[in-house]
Amino acid sequence: MSDLAVRSDGLSKRFGRQLAVDNIDLAVPRGSVYGFLGPNGSGKTTTIRIILGLAAATTGRVHVLGQDMPGSLRHVLPRVGALIEGPAAYPFMSGRANLLRMDAANPKAPASTRNQRVDAALDRVGLAHAGTKRVRAYSLGMKQRLGIAGALLMPRDLLVLDEPTNGLDPQGTREVRNLIRSLAGEGSTVVLASHLLSEIEQLCTHVGVMHRGRMVAQGSLADLRGLGRSRVRVLTPDGQMARTELLRFGLEVMADDGAAGGRNGVTVVGAELPDADPPPVEDLAAALVQAGVRLRGFEVQQETLEDRFVALTGEGFDVDQ
Amino acid sequence: MTSDVDSRSIAHAAPSRWAGALALLGSEFALLFRRRRTWAMLAALAAIPVLIAVVVSLSSQPPGPGEGPPFLDRVTQNGLFVSITALVVTIPLFLPLTVAVAAGDTIAGEAGTGTLRYLLVAPAGRGRLLLVKLASAAGFCVAATLSIVVAGSAIGAVLFPTGSVTLLSGDTIGAWEALGRTLLVAGYVALSLLGLAAVGVFISTLTVVPVGAMAATAVLAIVAQVLGALDQLAWLHPWLFSEHWLGFADLLRQPILWDSFAANALLQAGYVVVFGALAYGRFATKDVLS
Numbered sequence: 117m118s119d120l121a122v123r124s125d126g127l128s129k130r131f132g133r134q135l136a137v138d139n140i141d142l143a144v145p146r147g148s149v150y151g152f153l154g155p156n157g158s159g160k161t162t163t164i165r166i167i168l169g170l171a172a173a174t175t176g177r178v179h180v181l182g183q184d185m186p187g188s189l190r191h192v193l194p195r196v197g198a199l200i201e202g203p204a205a206y207p208f209m210s211g212r213a214n215l216l217r218m219d220a221a222n223p224k225a226p227a228s229t230r231n232q233r234v235d236a237a238l239d240r241v242g243l244a245h246a247g248t249k250r251v252r253a254y255s256l257g258m259k260q261r262l263g264i265a266g267a268l269l270m271p272r273d274l275l276v277l278d279e280p281t282n283g284l285d286p287q288g289t290r291e292v293r294n295l296i297r298s299l300a301g302e303g304s305t306v307v308l309a310s311h312l313l314s315e316i317e318q319l320c321t322h323v324g325v326m327h328r329g330r331m332v333a334q335g336s337l338a339d340l341r342g343l344g345r346s347r348v349r350v351l352t353p354d355g356q357m358a359r360t361e362l363l364r365f366g367l368e369v370m371a372d373d374g375a376a377g378g379r380n381g382v383t384v385v386g387a388e389l390p391d392a393d394p395p396p397v398e399d400l401a402a403a404l405v406q407a408g409v410r411l412r413g414f415e416v417q418q419e420t421l422e423d424r425f426v427a428l429t430g431e432g433f434d435v436d437q
Numbered sequence: 438m439t440s441d442v443d444s445r446s447i448a449h450a451a452p453s454r455w456a457g458a459l460a461l462l463g464s465e466f467a468l469l470f471r472r473r474r475t476w477a478m479l480a481a482l483a484a485i486p487v488l489i490a491v492v493v494s495l496s497s498q499p500p501g502p503g504e505g506p507p508f509l510d511r512v513t514q515n516g517l518f519v520s521i522t523a524l525v526v527t528i529p530l531f532l533p534l535t536v537a538v539a540a541g542d543t544i545a546g547e548a549g550t551g552t553l554r555y556l557l558v559a560p561a562g563r564g565r566l567l568l569v570k571l572a573s574a575a576g577f578c579v580a581a582t583l584s585i586v587v588a589g590s591a592i593g594a595v596l597f598p599t600g601s602v603t604l605l606s607g608d609t610i611g612a613w614e615a616l617g618r619t620l621l622v623a624g625y626v627a628l629s630l631l632g633l634a635a636v637g638v639f640i641s642t643l644t645v646v647p648v649g650a651m652a653a654t655a656v657l658a659i660v661a662q663v664l665g666a667l668d669q670l671a672w673l674h675p676w677l678f679s680e681h682w683l684g685f686a687d688l689l690r691q692p693i694l695w696d697s698f699a700a701n702a703l704l705q706a707g708y709v710v711v712f713g714a715l716a717y718g719r720f721a722t723k724d725v726l727s
Contacts, residue, residue, distance in 0.1 A: 201551075223461075
């Protein structure tokens with residue numbers, strides 16, 4: 117058995133002339149919470165649809181829970197819970213009736229426990245009291261909760277959640293975050309597609325970043341963050357001396373743009389630590405003091421996931437084509 | 438979200454294949470008959486025989502022989518003919534229209550609301566879902582016909598004499614047998630609609646816009662009848678699904694002539710097989726992106 121819950125090899129999907137997914141090798145380790153990142157239109161949802169057998173790959177292979185997809189779809193999908201591109205429900209039926217129907221569609225779901233399981237799922241997403249209400253009367257957040265409940269009808273080995281906190285209020289977002297943590301704690305692998313980088317940073321162990329159909333970075337969250345450089349920020353009235361000293365240690369000193377927050381004769385000197393063999397930062401501080409630089413402040417900043425994300429996918433606001 | 442119910446301990450043995458298929462079928466019929474639209478269509482269909490019966494009973498002059506739609510002149514003699522007359526009136530347009538709505542909605546409606554993707558990842562199975570949808574469209578054909586017959590028989594029994602009925606062959610049969618014949622005609626009509634229902638389900642797999650599938654199916658029902666009325670196309674007529682739509686008169690003779698029933702059954706079965714296969718060919722490999 118493979119130690120990857122989801123694996124794709126050279127997966128591509130072409131729509132007409134447009135290559136929506138371009139030769140990606142997805143690797144979601146079992147038991148991980150995998151953050152699937154990418155700007156709108158980068159191919160995340162298409163990839164998810166292929167993983168779940170809704171769309172066929174143009175080229176490449178997909179394995180889910182160690183089995184070939186879509187060949188073993190019948191055996192794989194009962195073990196997978198999914199929220200794909202937002203929830204969907206019949207508006208004229210109650211939330212509970214909707215879940216009963218979704219459960220009836222699963223050939224591996226036992227009818228004898230159906231009511232019990234549906235109630236447990238509603239309870240788990242906080243909809244126990246709204247279960248008999250028609251979905252037409254649900255708020256956006258309630259529909260979202262119902263969608264998550266649909267993914268939890270059976271014990272799942274893999275959960276694929278596309279924007280699970282979309283439309284939720286802050287409490288709901290927190291609850292969903294806790295829910296994902298507890299699901300991961302129970303041993304499920306979770307693939308979490310999201311734009312909310314803070315959410316990914318808080319929840320995920322692994323991250324994959326898509327951009328224009330390609331996987332531009334993939335690995336553990338620590339690895340991905342580690343790829344980014346750390347930088348030091350020095351607050352001092354002796355800007356020039358500090359610069360010289362930092363340069364001596366092989367740091368890339370950033371140009372003084374004057375807008376970095378200096379005030380009252382204090383300048384802010386920023387410098388990036390080199391990738392290879394960076395000097396210990398405490399040595400830097402000591403050397404600065406030794407050189408007679410009056411330190412008003414000294415800090416080391418790890419590049420945030422957001423910095424990393426923007427570095428990988430570009431600054432532009434335009435939707436990818 | 439405070440529940441500590443562990444779903445792992447609840448789920449155990451998976452149901453058999455048949456139990457799973459029946460569960461989905463049951464859910465499909467629940468879906469069909471939970472919609473207000475379904476009941477509105479059935480009520481509208483039921484209103485036709487009521488309308489006919491009330492108009493005939495209120496008019497001072499009973500319709501003379503050969504006046505109005507076929508069988509109308511017999512309504513005053515026996516209430517059971519209300520149902521038959523109503524079926525004759527509704528089968529060219531009204532019944533096919535409602536069947537087009539029900540059948541055109543089957544797959545396209547699910548795609549339109551987005552529930553199709555959730556059914557497929559459940560996983561309902563594409564072939565299984567299509568069969569269940571065909572069954573639901575067929576179920577609607579039966580329900581539509583029955584609603585006309587039940588409403589017609591009820592209003593006929595209230596407003597007109599019941600009892601023995603004179604058949605087209607001149608023989609007389611008792612009231613219960615007459616009711617049996619009426620149900621037989623209803624069965625014939627429901628069967629006649631199956632071909633159209635299969636065409637509707639096929640069209641429904643081509644689009645994510647249910648209204649488009651409904652309209653296209655309804656248009657085809659009209660086109661088939663127009664073609665059926667053109668003598669120049671006589672060679673085509675045996676292949677039109679509407680060819681035997683009005684051919685149930687033979688069921689009202691003594692003894693019953695089963696020829697048209699058999700020909701119709703064969704034709705409709707052919708349509709169901711061909712368009713069911715086309716629908717499967719399309720649906721089994723379709724990218725579901727809605």
